[in-house]
Amino acid sequence: MSERAGSADTALRVADRIRRRRSTPWDVFGESIQRYEVHLNGKAVEMSRGPIHLEGYGIRDIEPREGSVGVGFSASTDLSNEGVDRTLAEAERARPFASFPAKSLELPSGDARPPEVDTIDRDLWDRPEATLAGLVQALLAPFDRSNGAAPSFGSIRATLSEETIANSNGLERKFARTSVELEFAVRSAKGPEGSPPGEYWVNRLLGRIDPKAIGSEVEVWCRKAGEVRHAKPPPSGDLDVVLPSDVLADILPAILGFRLGGAAALRGMMPIPGTVVGSPGLELYDDGLLPHAPASGPCDDEGWPQYRRHLLHQGEVTAPLYDALHAGALGQPPSASARRDPIAFASWFRFSNAPSPGPSTLVIPPGSGGSEREMAEAVGDGLWVDQLGYAFPDPISSAFGGEIRLGHRIVGGKIGEPVRGGTVGGQLLARPGEHSLLSSVVHIGSESRLNARLFGPDLAIEGLTVAGE
Numbered sequence: 413m414s415e416r417a418g419s420a421d422t423a424l425r426v427a428d429r430i431r432r433r434r435s436t437p438w439d440v441f442g443e444s445i446q447r448y449e450v451h452l453n454g455k456a457v458e459m460s461r462g463p464i465h466l467e468g469y470g471i472r473d474i475e476p477r478e479g480s481v482g483v484g485f486s487a488s489t490d491l492s493n494e495g496v497d498r499t500l501a502e503a504e505r506a507r508p509f510a511s512f513p514a515k516s517l518e519l520p521s522g523d524a525r526p527p528e529v530d531t532i533d534r535d536l537w538d539r540p541e542a543t544l545a546g547l548v549q550a551l552l553a554p555f556d557r558s559n560g561a562a563p564s565f566g567s568i569r570a571t572l573s574e575e576t577i578a579n580s581n582g583l584e585r586k587f588a589r590t591s592v593e594l595e596f597a598v599r600s601a602k603g604p605e606g607s608p609p610g611e612y613w614v615n616r617l618l619g620r621i622d623p624k625a626i627g628s629e630v631e632v633w634c635r636k637a638g639e640v641r642h643a644k645p646p647p648s649g650d651l652d653v654v655l656p657s658d659v660l661a662d663i664l665p666a667i668l669g670f671r672l673g674g675a676a677a678l679r680g681m682m683p684i685p686g687t688v689v690g691s692p693g694l695e696l697y698d699d700g701l702l703p704h705a706p707a708s709g710p711c712d713d714e715g716w717p718q719y720r721r722h723l724l725h726q727g728e729v730t731a732p733l734y735d736a737l738h739a740g741a742l743g744q745p746p747s748a749s750a751r752r753d754p755i756a757f758a759s760w761f762r763f764s765n766a767p768s769p770g771p772s773t774l775v776i777p778p779g780s781g782g783s784e785r786e787m788a789e790a791v792g793d794g795l796w797v798d799q800l801g802y803a804f805p806d807p808i809s810s811a812f813g814g815e816i817r818l819g820h821r822i823v824g825g826k827i828g829e830p831v832r833g834g835t836v837g838g839q840l841l842a843r844p845g846e847h848s849l850l851s852s853v854v855h856i857g858s859e860s861r862l863n864a865r866l867f868g869p870d871l872a873i874e875g876l877t878v879a880g881e
Contacts, residue, residue: 420444420574421586422491426469427578429496437474437519439579441713441752443467443763445571448540452566452596455552462540462570467491468763470752473503474517481514482507483737485766513678514740519581519714526710526717530703531589533620537572543621544568550627551596554634561634564597564611570621571760577715585715591706592618593760598630600637610640612799612818617864619704636798640818643832646880647821652794652854653836653876654787654822661866662803663812663849665774666755667840668696669865670807672723673749674738674769681808683729689841690727690850693779697722698733699867700748700772707753707772707865714767716748723774727851735769755865756805776868779856784870789825790855791872796820796827797836805840810848813837816880834880838873849873 422442430438448462468489475482484507488499536543547568555562570592577585594616601609612633655663676682683689690696700718702708711717714736722730733749734742751770752762781787788796800814813835821828842848849871857869 420467421576422467422469422574423576423578424584425491426471426496427584429493430471430500431580433497433500434473434580436476437517437580438472439519439577439714440469440471441763441767442469442576443761444574445761446540447572447760448544448570450544450548450568452548452563454565455555455563457548466761468761469499470763470766471499471503472766473500473507475507476517477511479513479515480511481517481737481740483510483512483766487764512737512741514737515743517736517740518746519579519736520583520716520746521581522583524717526585527701527719529701529708529710529718531587531619531708531710533590533592533704536570536590536592536621537588540570540572544570547621547623547626550623551630554627554630561598561600561637564599566596567593569593569760575709577711577713579715583715585711587710589706589709590619591760592616592621594618594626596633598633598637600634600641608641610637610642612637612640617706619706619708636818639830640832643818643830646795646816646819646831646834646878648834648878648880650875651878652791652822652872652874653878654791654794654796654870654872656798656870657861657866657868658863659797659800659803660868660871661863662800663805663840665771665865666805667807667810667812668723668774669733669755669771671810671841672729673733674735674742677732678738678741682732683841685729685731687729688727688844688851689729689848690724691853692727693856694724694727694850694853695777696724697775698749698771698773699775702773702775702862702867705773705862705865705867707751709772712748712750712772713752713762714746714750716746716750718748718772721747721749733769733771735767738769771865773862774866774868776856776860776866776871778858778860778869781855781857781869781872783858784827787855787857787870787872788822788827791822792825794822795831795836795878796822800836810839810841811837812840831880834878836876836878838876847875849876852876
């Protein structure tokens with residue numbers, strides 16, 4: 413880790429001020445952020461920005477009551493003594509109106525040493541502008557030899573964050589992390605006269621940059637942009653469908669992060685442990701220590717040391733994800749699952765949000781389904797969905813469904829002609845005996861990929877509903 417990492421003390425400074433005024437429980441989460449952006453228009457760099465500096469903190473003020481706790485929260489970027497006093501007073505004013513049914517509340521102390529985990533891209537941390545320039549070059553260089561494809565637009569946003577946590581229990585935590593948001597579009601205009609242009613969009617959330625690996629993918633994106641031009645509508649019906657990990661990353665974390673968490677358990681919406689919700693061979697973890705995953709860290713956002721949590725074993729629910737409040741309400745120990753970045757509306761800063769239970773990085777271990785070719789052979793006839801426009805995951809109903817931006821027919825065990833348009837969807841979770849994505853996994857691929865909050869392989873699902881022709 414570079415010398416810069418861990419040098420900020422935002423929450424610790426705020427905590428010194430709070431200790432003079434409060435004797436009841438509280439915690440504070442701080443961030444000191446450097447932000448860099450590069451925006452592309454075709455092959456030209458249209459705009460570069462950075463460093464954009466943002467420093468802020470959020471205070472959670474807690475009042476134990478008989479059978480419940482009052483919880484107030486407020487956030488600010490004003491680190492002056494007056495600003496901290498004002499932010500704490502705002503949290504105090506909100507506390508009487510926010511009663512939470514936690515019979516007890518346990519905040520972490522500094523006694524347990526958090527594990528070490530790689531959370532920063534050292535090149536990006538030490539040389540942000542040069543590293544982003546190298547990524548731009550890696551993205552654009554393949555188009556010098558591309559035939560008929562060109563970049564349409566692109567944005568790269570890098571966040572270098574130093575995070576601090578302190579509380580009334582004597583805890584002080586400091587660590588750093590990097591994350592990169594990549595948005596890139598490739599446009600294909602070569603082909604039979606009259607064919608409309610095709611465009612293939614890429615969206616990635618990464619913990620580090622590997623320009624060589626991303627550069628090698630550009631030729632694949634160019635080919636897929638060409639396939640979009642000539643794609644036909646998919647067939648309709650209940651089909652066997654292969655969903656790659658990039659598509660699953662838009663579905664699983666948003667739904668399972670709620671339905672297998674303390675917020676759903678408190679509302680009676682979580683399947684009780686032991687309930688079968690997935691196929692017999694399906695395993696699922698939440699791993700807060702996965703190296704270079706965007707949500708990994710030595711501790712969660714309350715300061716509890718991170719570890720790997722088993723959520724599904726052989727398709728059965730094992731245990732929920734708890735933060736301190738929901739653990740206290742349900743009589744369980746916290747599971748280091750306090751998150752300040754909502755999955756559906758994630759921001760590049762998190763201090764403005766109070767913690768709630770949620771996953772860090774969901775992990776599905778690879779299976780014996782093999783490569784893409786072997787997965788297609790096992791499916792026989794069906795559909796390979798390469799990309800959805802958006803999956804519209806609904807945590808309450810567990811429904812999902814989106815437009816097929818690009819896919820391929822699977823015919824006779826081979827990946828065939830491209831398809832585009834129509835929709836595919838269903839339920840991620842269902843009651844035992846009813847059809848759902850998790851309960852209908854028939855093949856698990858042998859290669860895992862990381863995208864945002866999911867690290868897993870391709871999954872072949874039996875009988876998903878496709879509306880096409």
